Amino acid sequence: MVRLNLLLLAVLVLCALSLVTSRHQARKLFVELEREQARSHGYETEFGQLQLEQSTWAMPVRVEKIARVELKMQIPGPRRIEVVPGEVLR
């Protein structure tokens, strides 16, 4: 009887300890999860900002200005356009 009780006590202590460790593990993992979630939120934010930046750089007004002023490009007049009929390409 005593031996059974001792055995049960040992099992109980073991269970209690494992509860403590698993609880601790859970907390630690949770903190990590929180951190990752914050990071993903941060990336989302950054993605939005980068999209904004991209569309600012790619604004047609800016592209046109660079094409006209810096690269000295121009739209060809109708006389300088030659139309290649579709049948010829095929």
Next chain:
Amino acid sequence: MTGLSAALKRAAPAPDLPRFRAPVVFGVLLLLFAVLVARSLYLQWIDNVFLQEQGSSRFSREIDVPAHRGRIVDRSGEPLAISTPVKSIWAFPGQVEAAPEKLALLARALETTPQALAKKLNDGSDFVFLAKQVPPEVAERVAALKLKGIHDQNEYRRFYPAGEMASHIVGFTGDRDVGQEGIELTQQEWLGGKPGSRRVIINRRGDVVEDVESIRAPQAGRELSLAIDARLQYLAFRELKAAVELHKAKAGGLVILDAQTGEILALANWPTYNPNARNRVAREKMRNRALTDVFEPGSTLKPFTIAAALESGAVRPDTVIQTAPGFLTLGPNTIHDAHPNGALTVEQVIQKSSNVGAAKIALSLPSATLWQMLSDAGFGTAPNTGFPGEVAGRLRPAKTWKPIEQATMAYGHGISVNLVQLARAYTVFSSDGELKPATLFKGSGAVAGRPVIKADTALAVRRMLELAVGPGGTAPKAQVPGYRVAGKTGTAHKLEGRGYTNKYVSSFVGFAPASGPRLIVAVMIDEPSAGAHYGGEVAAPVFSTVMGSALRTLGTPPDAPSDNVILPAEGSAVREET
């Protein structure tokens, strides 16, 4: 004590205590004890809310989970409106205790001067915003200073990359990211995110240590794809702005529709405003004129009169109409042609834009027939594009028409329309007689329209509209090298108060390529005042540039050899009055 009781005993002998006294006292005590037990059981099992709340408020917190507002993008996914998180920094001035050098650091972090900062902190209020909607980096630098009484809060700020070009359609949001104008307003349900909340357990330092439950899952706003094509929108805006400035006009509008689906690919207005910085912008500039303002369309309406006549069998394209001597008298009123023509075929009535011809054709029809045609083409009913505050225009019931009204209606007076309505009505001619729904939202391919006229009639009118743009027509300046173009000019006197003034609305509506229409472009210039005012001189060149560039941008193959275009010489166009 013993002395006292001894004295009492001496004064009066101990009375005979009733025998039930002890049990009663005991019973009362037991009862009180039972009450306590009952109360504690009650608190434990039945009325446990209050105490549990008190307990949990010591360690659990409900925190908000923010939700994004959805983006608005154009048809190819280019952003037109994006929300990005920002922070606002505020303070309780009474609680701020910081050394001057700390405040100097704070001022540097906020990119302001220590003096300006001190002024804000000492203006006597309990609560003050130090900086509104700053980038998260700035807020981090402020937080790093760890100053007492200085706090920040999360907010979202909406940015509009297309700025003033698309502001009338997209609209803008107000405080707390709620739509106030345009699509932002009508699509609030779709775009708006619903912030969620969750319950967590925090430790002594306020860090979250455990997630208990999700009370409300955050619902992010959904993305909305508009039918707008950002490239065409830019083209439309640029050319419209240039034209309004060139002709010193009061306002202008330009609409590009997909000729097959009716989707609105571009919609530009002038004047406009920048939605990213709209402090003190006049309401006047915020109006989406193309949808909320009406004007008398003038000759751009003539094709519908002709279509009604062709459809009813009253005339054929080669029927001859006598328009000499260039005016038509109906009771006290007289209708004039800007340039008297002789006998014209129905085709030439459109080509030369003869008012007398159109009026005579209209008068040969029952008024109900003409009304039905105009009503079927969408006039008098709001175009239902999904934009707030769009107007229906005015098309009076046929029964009330007097002959003079029926005659003027034939060339677009006595009826009012908005620009989108007018552009949409032309889908009747650009498709095979079907009126397509005009929409601001991206659709998925072919749309069934409502049949209005027979395909033959549509084709016949399309041919006439091609003649109007060709040599001898009213709008050779609308030609686009490489493409066959069909369209109609309009020059209407403006109605102010009770009569017509010498101010004009110049317009042009047309589509290309005529062999298989891809785009419809409608241009309207309000009160051009730099000399020219004819639709063929003011609006047609805008049409030509926009249509040409748009077709090239979309890669539409040319349907006319580019060497057969007769580039119109100055002043060669036939002028028209309405």
